[in-house]
Amino acid sequence: MAYSLSDPELTDGLKSQEDLKSTPVKTTLRIESLDILRGIALLGALLISIWTFGGFSQNMQTKLLLHPSGGNYRLFAAVSLLFEGKMRAIIALVFGAVMVINFSKANTINALSNADVSIRRFMWLIAFGLLNAFLFLWTNDILFHLGVTGILLFAFVRMKARGLLIAALLTTLIYCGKNYWRYQDDNTTYKKYLSVVAIEKSFKKDSTDLLTKNKKKEPLVKPTATRASTLKKDSSAQKKDTLTRQQQEDKSAWEGLVKNMKYDSTADARQAKQMREGAYGTLWNTILPEAQWREAGWTYRTGIWDLASMMFLGMALFKLDFFTGRFSNSRYLTIALITITAGLLLGWYRLYFHNAMLLDYAKFIKRYPIPHNLFFPLERVFLACGYAALIIFLLRIKLLKGLFSALADTGKMALTNYLVQSIFFTLFFTGFGMTNFGKLEQHELYLLVAEVWMVQVIFSTLWMRFYYYGPFEWLWRYLIYGKAFPNKKTVSATPEPAIAAII
Amino acid sequence: METNNTLVGEPVLPTIPGAEFPIYNHPPVSPHPVFKTDRVQTIDIIRGVALLGILMMNIPIFSSDYSRIDAILRGPHNTTDFITIQTVEAFFGGTMRALFSMLFGAGMILFTISKKETHGGVTVAEYYYRRLLLLVLFGVINAYVFLWEGDILYYYGLCGMLLYPFRKAGAKWLFVLGILCIGIGHLKGMLQYNDLREKRAAYVSAIATEKNKKKLTDKEQEAKGTWLEIEKNQKPDTFRTNRNIREMQGSYPTVFSHLLHRNSDSETWGMYHGMWDMISMMFIGMALFVLGFFSNKLSGSTYRMTLLLGYGLGIPIGWIFFKEGYVGSLELGRYVDAWRVPHWALYDLRRFLLAVGHASVILLIYRSGAIKWLMKALANVGQMAFTNYLMQSIICTIFFFGYGFNYYNKLPYHRIYFVVAAIWVFQIIFSVIWLHYFRFGPFEWVWRSLTYWKKQPMKISKNEMTI
Numbered sequence: 001m002a003y004s005l006s007d008p009e010l011t012d013g014l015k016s017q018e019d020l021k022s023t024p025v026k027t028t029l030r031i032e033s034l035d036i037l038r039g040i041a042l043l044g045a046l047l048i049s050i051w052t053f054g055g056f057s058q059n060m061q062t063k064l065l066l067h068p069s070g071g072n073y074r075l076f077a078a079v080s081l082l083f084e085g086k087m088r089a090i091i092a093l094v095f096g097a098v099m100v101i102n103f104s105k106a107n108t109i110n111a112l113s114n115a116d117v118s119i120r121r122f123m124w125l126i127a128f129g130l131l132n133a134f135l136f137l138w139t140n141d142i143l144f145h146l147g148v149t150g151i152l153l154f155a156f157v158r159m160k161a162r163g164l165l166i167a168a169l170l171t172t173l174i175y176c177g178k179n180y181w182r183y184q185d186d187n188t189t190y191k192k193y194l195s196v197v198a199i200e201k202s203f204k205k206d207s208t209d210l211l212t213k214n215k216k217k218e219p220l221v222k223p224t225a226t227r228a229s230t231l232k233k234d235s236s237a238q239k240k241d242t243l244t245r246q247q248q249e250d251k252s253a254w255e256g257l258v259k260n261m262k263y264d265s266t267a268d269a270r271q272a273k274q275m276r277e278g279a280y281g282t283l284w285n286t287i288l289p290e291a292q293w294r295e296a297g298w299t300y301r302t303g304i305w306d307l308a309s310m311m312f313l314g315m316a317l318f319k320l321d322f323f324t325g326r327f328s329n330s331r332y333l334t335i336a337l338i339t340i341t342a343g344l345l346l347g348w349y350r351l352y353f354h355n356a357m358l359l360d361y362a363k364f365i366k367r368y369p370i371p372h373n374l375f376f377p378l379e380r381v382f383l384a385c386g387y388a389a390l391i392i393f394l395l396r397i398k399l400l401k402g403l404f405s406a407l408a409d410t411g412k413m414a415l416t417n418y419l420v421q422s423i424f425f426t427l428f429f430t431g432f433g434m435t436n437f438g439k440l441e442q443h444e445l446y447l448l449v450a451e452v453w454m455v456q457v458i459f460s461t462l463w464m465r466f467y468y469y470g471p472f473e474w475l476w477r478y479l480i481y482g483k484a485f486p487n488k489k490t491v492s493a494t495p496e497p498a499i500a501a502i503i
Numbered sequence: 504m505e506t507n508n509t510l511v512g513e514p515v516l517p518t519i520p521g522a523e524f525p526i527y528n529h530p531p532v533s534p535h536p537v538f539k540t541d542r543v544q545t546i547d548i549i550r551g552v553a554l555l556g557i558l559m560m561n562i563p564i565f566s567s568d569y570s571r572i573d574a575i576l577r578g579p580h581n582t583t584d585f586i587t588i589q590t591v592e593a594f595f596g597g598t599m600r601a602l603f604s605m606l607f608g609a610g611m612i613l614f615t616i617s618k619k620e621t622h623g624g625v626t627v628a629e630y631y632y633r634r635l636l637l638l639v640l641f642g643v644i645n646a647y648v649f650l651w652e653g654d655i656l657y658y659y660g661l662c663g664m665l666l667y668p669f670r671k672a673g674a675k676w677l678f679v680l681g682i683l684c685i686g687i688g689h690l691k692g693m694l695q696y697n698d699l700r701e702k703r704a705a706y707v708s709a710i711a712t713e714k715n716k717k718k719l720t721d722k723e724q725e726a727k728g729t730w731l732e733i734e735k736n737q738k739p740d741t742f743r744t745n746r747n748i749r750e751m752q753g754s755y756p757t758v759f760s761h762l763l764h765r766n767s768d769s770e771t772w773g774m775y776h777g778m779w780d781m782i783s784m785m786f787i788g789m790a791l792f793v794l795g796f797f798s799n800k801l802s803g804s805t806y807r808m809t810l811l812l813g814y815g816l817g818i819p820i821g822w823i824f825f826k827e828g829y830v831g832s833l834e835l836g837r838y839v840d841a842w843r844v845p846h847w848a849l850y851d852l853r854r855f856l857l858a859v860g861h862a863s864v865i866l867l868i869y870r871s872g873a874i875k876w877l878m879k880a881l882a883n884v885g886q887m888a889f890t891n892y893l894m895q896s897i898i899c900t901i902f903f904f905g906y907g908f909n910y911y912n913k914l915p916y917h918r919i920y921f922v923v924a925a926i927w928v929f930q931i932i933f934s935v936i937w938l939h940y941f942r943f944g945p946f947e948w949v950w951r952s953l954t955y956w957k958k959q960p961m962k963i964s965k966n967e968m969t970i
Contacts, residue, residue, distance in 0.1 A: 115626045
């Protein structure tokens with residue numbers, strides 16, 4: 001008898017298994033905390049994304065960090081401290097939890113096994129990410145990375161909470177390690193630079209000595225001849241008075257590094273011109289390298305550890321019932337206060353030393369054995385968990401009920417809202433649309449974000465009143481199952497909270 | 504039993520010689536590795552050949568700086584060295600990787616279909632993804648610890664993760680997917696080539712302006728510089744060559760840091776831009792497997808026809824590809840001026856045809872019953888392909904790199920193929936002897952034990968041996 005994973009018999013059987021840590025969705029409230037967290041993270045992340053969307057560039061941030069005072073700096077520091085990296089962390093946290101739910105839930109549809117659904121979910125998410133990056137032109141898309149990391153971590157869904165916590169810890173440590181090693185690379189580059197500079201100094205001394213001693217006795221070796229011989233045996237050529245190519249490279253490596261960190265007064269105008277000018281095709285060419293770097297380079301260096309660590313943690317916390325009320329109210333509040341405090345302290349440390357680093361990187365490297373961002377991975381774990389605990393606490397004491405229900409709606413259609421953000425901001429800022437790139441001040445950008453929040457929350461509430469899924473969520477399910485699910489809510493029909501909430 | 508998997512087309516189960524390999528008649532036991540009796544021997548043989556063949560393609564990178572190959576290709580065409588490169592590139596270039604990828608795809612179907620699931624037990628999907636994640640990890644070790652910069656395990660692991668939803672797709676769909684992936688790869692290549700042509704055209708017009716004794720505009724000056732830079736980077740340069748040779752002949756830490764950025768760059772960008780090379784052939788391999796091509800299910804005349812077609816078209820195309828494309832593009836400027844479409848456009852067609860030709864030869868020999876001992880030995884090599892692949896890295900790095908026997912860039916070029924032959928003989932003998940006593944190759948055993956998270960039985964018991 002041919003065997004197939006999609007046997008109804010088998011998928012039904014998944015319901016009863018014990019060792020899967022099967023947690024079928026029982027109440028709406030239990031999942032609601034995840035939806036709310038996702039809704040909040042989705043909206044909060046916009047405060048950071050708007051920097052890239054609107055043209056509050058790295059360069060401008062450098063300028064602010066070089067003179068850490070004044071309202072503009074304080075606003076930037078506060079947003080960076082409270083939101084940068086933390087919203088992405090919460091999104092990954094929720095994503096990890098949902099991975100476990102989707103894998104272990106009772107399969108009501110029976111067309112596909114849970115494993116198949118999970119893998120297809122990830123792969124279509126990657127496709128949405130590509131669409132977001134290369135059609136909607138959002139360079140810092142996260143869907144692609146969530147899909148990729150989801151596939152990589154699929155093998156861990158069954159792991160017990162303890163193992164998952166260890167995995168989360170290890171990946172966080174590797175993330176810290178990567179920041180450290182990159183700093184050590186810079187350190188090595190600087191040391192090489194110093195030794196080249198020392199050699200250069202000795203050349204000057206030598207040649208002045210030579211000049212005074214051998215004046216008119218014999219002509220100096222022609223520079224071209226020297227260069228040719230250095231190419232042949234470059235390390236032994238140190239005695240000659242030109243730098244070998246290796247030494248030149250070593251020297252310019254550090255000089256380039258420092259130059260890239262400096263504030264460049266013309267860079268912003270150049271970038272703004274590029275983003276404001278031209279048709280869709282020109283814009284596409286402009287963002288292409290950045291979007292590709294984000295998908296390949298960033299993922300390999302940072303993204304995989306950034307997301308995997310939080311997903312592991314999300315899986316573990318879900319299995320520990322953290323999202324579904326394991327602890328008492330006061331315990332949640334205590335956790336929130338402790339982790340948020342710890343996260344803020346680490347964030348303050350990062351900002352403080354970032355300033356020192358930008359002021360004089362050479363001095364910084366000589367003085368400090370660790371980089372400013374060494375603890376950033378922890379900062380973001382602490383704050384993300386703190387926020388989650390705080391929100392669960394507020395949810396349980398039934399505060400701000402109306403707001404939370406609206407945020408849950410926003411979270412339920414997070415994919416739609418996320419893609420709509422890209423479409424809207426690309427149209428609002430770029431030359432393809434309304435050419436507002438670089439025209440808004442930092443605080444104006446945040447005001448714009450607040451407007452978008454308002455519209456998205458209201459839109460989501462209205463939409464979810466009439467439909468089970470957001471439009472892109474519906475499309476996603478259609479692509480996964482190859483089947484069109486009814487979307488419109490009828491008055492008599494009981495809502496389908498479990499499924500609607502998960503996808 | 505009917506499946507209602509409609510998204511990926513008609514579910515077609517691969518047809519495998521039923522009597523010999525009762526894959527569908529397992530009792531419902533918990534999943535276990537594919538044991539000896541379950542294996543499709545022809546697949547192991549072809550994999551064995553591909554595994555050995557891949558060393559032919561890799562040995563130049565293990566052993567030599569590119570400047571040597573460049574010099575040989577630019578030199579007279581009747582030297583032993585030139586003929587060596589010509590033969591290897593025209594007849595085998597890319598084909599062994601293609602075969603390997605094809606069999607990887609086929610192996611994916613075998614792995615998922617041969618496993619029985621128990622209610623509530625670990626699903627096949629989980630085993631599959633664990634297995635691939637471990638493969639990625641082994642690839643990272645192969646690159647960063649064994650210091651083999653041409654590792655493919657990392658890429659296979661990641662590409663394989665995208666195959667799972669297609670494990671039940673029909674041959675037609677799989678071919679379409681394969682061709683689609685080839686198409687994406689070629690589209691990317693064409694965009695790049697067009698960019699190159701534009702840069703060349705700008706350079707040519709700048710030169711023409713210069714000849715007319717007119718002053719160049721800033722833009723023209725820049726265009727000229729851009730192209731000259733491209734040409735310069737394409738040619739080996741003494742400084743880089745010397746540094747490469749010096750560092751490859753250095754200690755382990757020297758070689759490690761020398762290759763560090765190359766490794767991370769290729770795992771980042773090679774994967775991102777180059778995955779189509781592998782995943783396309785994986786899909787095509789799945790399709791061929793579904794049709795029964797690799798499992799010796801087709802008729803003798805079919806295999807004779809695929810052989811004729813594969814070699815009959817593949818060899819001439821391969822010849823043109825090598826002569827005009829491979830050697831011709833050394834003079835990049837002239838090449839770009841002459842060709843609107845690069846020969847690279849023929850690359851995948853060529854290697855597909857040749858790979859099918861190679862596989863057909865092997866299958867025909869197998870069917871004829873000739874050189875049975877060698878076929879059995881090659882099956883053993885293929886059965887422990889993972890061990891043999893990693894072993895090639897270990898042997899070659901130790902033989903060529905500075906921290907080992909330090910033969911990097913020292914042997915006359917054609918002699919590196921003596922090393923290849925020696926490793927072939929060693930690996931064949933080693934595989935035969937090892938599998939006489941053990942069920943799996945040593946690295947296979949580690950891989951399987953980690954996948955199933957349980958120590959796998961390794962030794963073949965006395966009773967089994969007598970059977």
